[in-house]
Amino acid sequence: MNKYIPTIGIEVHIQVKTETKIFCRCSTNFGDNPNSHICPICTGMPGVMPSINDKVVDLAIKAALALNCNINEISSFARKNYFYPDLPKGYQITQFKYPIAENGYIKLKSGKKIRIGRLHIEEDTGKFIHDKEHESLLDLNRAGVPLIEIVTEPDVSNADEAIEYLKKLRLIIRYCDVSDANMEKGQMRAEPNISIRKDERDDLGVKTEIKNLNSFKAVFKGINSEIKRQSEIIDNNGTIVSTTMLFNEKEQKVAPMRKKETAGDYRYFPEPDLPNLKVLKNRIENIRNEIPELPNNKMKRFKRIFGLREEDIEILISTRELSDFYEHSMEGIKDTQKATNFFIKEFLSLLNKYEINAEEVNFTPEYMKELMQLIENGQINLNAAAKVLDVMQKTGNNPNKIVKELGLEQTGNEEDIKEIVVSVISENREEAERYRNGEEKLFGFLVGQVMKKSKGKADPVIVNKMIKEIL
Ligand SMILES: [Zn+2]
Structure with a gap:
């Protein structure tokens, strides 16, 4: 397989976190009855006028800034025309020539930068449901749900890098609270495009695109199976055709779906019902100030302050809330590795046991700190501390009180x-x-x-x- 050099670019669609759709006031709530959140605008009735949801623009700018993009103070919308029943208007409103943001990047662990060519705003389509009796039903609850599309340059070299990029992207998006980016709920979908060539000096090969992958596993398997398929074609002196591929979950491999469209097929033209999107400098600066410390920076800082192993920090920064909770719990702790080991083992099993997130525990980081100090001072041992932690969750009481009540003071006598x-x-x-x-x-x-x-x-x-x- 390493006979050929793969070149991969990735498009990601992310549903931004708004209460209402992009061009109307219908709810974006997931999982409700089909067609319970629709109106003349999102079902594409004649004579309606869309108007942009400002929150969508704010979140797109926030994501773009966190991804090191330049924001275009003027961008515009276009119609992407194609006929498919999940798109009742016959066109999708998106941004084509003038996206809201360009030229960003995500840095991988190796230091390699995956360049982001553009980030634009668009609307989602409806959903086809094919039921048992060979009937096709249409649910338009998703039609008009706001998305941002993030497109990389062809900088990704293999499936591992693709996964690292996507995980970093999801983490940044979640830190900024732009989206929950839950792949199972379709809030984040990846579409890698892939080509192979024999030599670095050759031109890039013809690329194919894998549609709508909604798990990291599918991305990984999809990319590898497509590299394998293309390699076999070239080995047999065949020609790669520009195709849209589908990932088959059952067989865990890709199969061609249709010939890939080119931009010309969509007859893009400027959306006449929406004015240019203008964003003022101070709006951009206000949004920039809302961006929290991002994972890469937090990683470096935790390493510096607490001197931890990288694997440990990766766990601790896996959500913003967990990392904040951890950091507050560690104030004044001297043996940081020992306390961190306890935190990772016991605090995380507590979250698991009660199926909650760090922000939902029944006690404050202050109490967690007191518990870790009891360990540090040798007042209780680790087993007792785990017991106390569980009681803290059940009662919300402070650890000193619990230790006294249960008579858990360690005896070193x-x-x-x-x-x-x-x-x-x-x-x-x-x-x-x-x-x-x-x-x-x-x-x-x-x-x-x-x-x-x-x-x-x-x-x-x-x-x-x-x-x-x-x-
Ligand atoms: Zn609507």
Whole structure:
């Protein structure tokens, strides 16, 4: 397969987070009854006038700024003409010659920049539902839902880079609260275009495009299966035809759908019902000020302040809320790696267990910090701390209070621990004997018994030391 060099560009459609559609006041709510959110404008009745939803423009600008794009102070809308029943107007309103933003980029971990050629605003189409009785039903709830389309230059070299780019893009979009970018709900769809060539010096090959991929897995498999398909064609002296490909979920590979349209096929022309879109400089600056610290920067800063492993930071910055919660919990903590290990293990399992996000927990980062300080000062051990964390979620009480109520203070008193160790050994003579004769794995059993007897309060370090000493 590495006989050929792939060249990949990616178009991504993202539904921006608005209450209402782009050119009318219908709701954008997902999952409601078919055709419950439609009106003469989004169903394309004659004689209606669209007007732009300002929130869509704000969110497009926000995304564009976060992606390092230049904002065009004047852009305009165009009609993209094609006939398909999910598009009752017979055309889609989009931006063609004059997009709202251009020339951005996303930087990959390797330092490579994936250039973003343009970012534009457009409307979504309706949805065809093909039911069992061979009837096709039409749901226009999605028609007129606002989208931004983000188009890269052909800078992506393989499926791994494509996934990294898409994950970074989704993270930035979520940090800025431009969209939830939930791929299962169709809020983010990727369309990679792919060509291959034998040599860097050759011209780019004929490209094909894979339509509407709605998971990272589909993007990865789709790109690799298309590179393989094209390679086989060239190996057999065939010619690549410019085609639109569909990814087959069942077979996990792509198949040609139709000959790819060119811009000429769509007969784009300026949308006569909408004026040019003008954005003033101060509007752009106000939006720029709303952009939070972005993941790349946060990554660098966490590395600098907390000195953590990169894998750990990636987990911590996976949502803005989680990273904020973490950062506040760490104020004043000295052994940052130990506290972070606890945070990643226990706080994240707590979120999992209760199926909540960081912003939905029942306690503040302040309490989380107090809990981590109790660990740091040796007042409770890690097992007890995990228990306290769970009670914090259940009651919302502060950790000091919970520790007192449950009597979880760790005892580091060697005399007390020694007493427990001695009694555990006398109660488990056989196991103690076998350990002494070399059955190392029984050590863990004995530690467990001591911890149990101390109700989890014994300092495990001292317990370990003591058992070794006595046996
Ligand atoms: Zn409508």
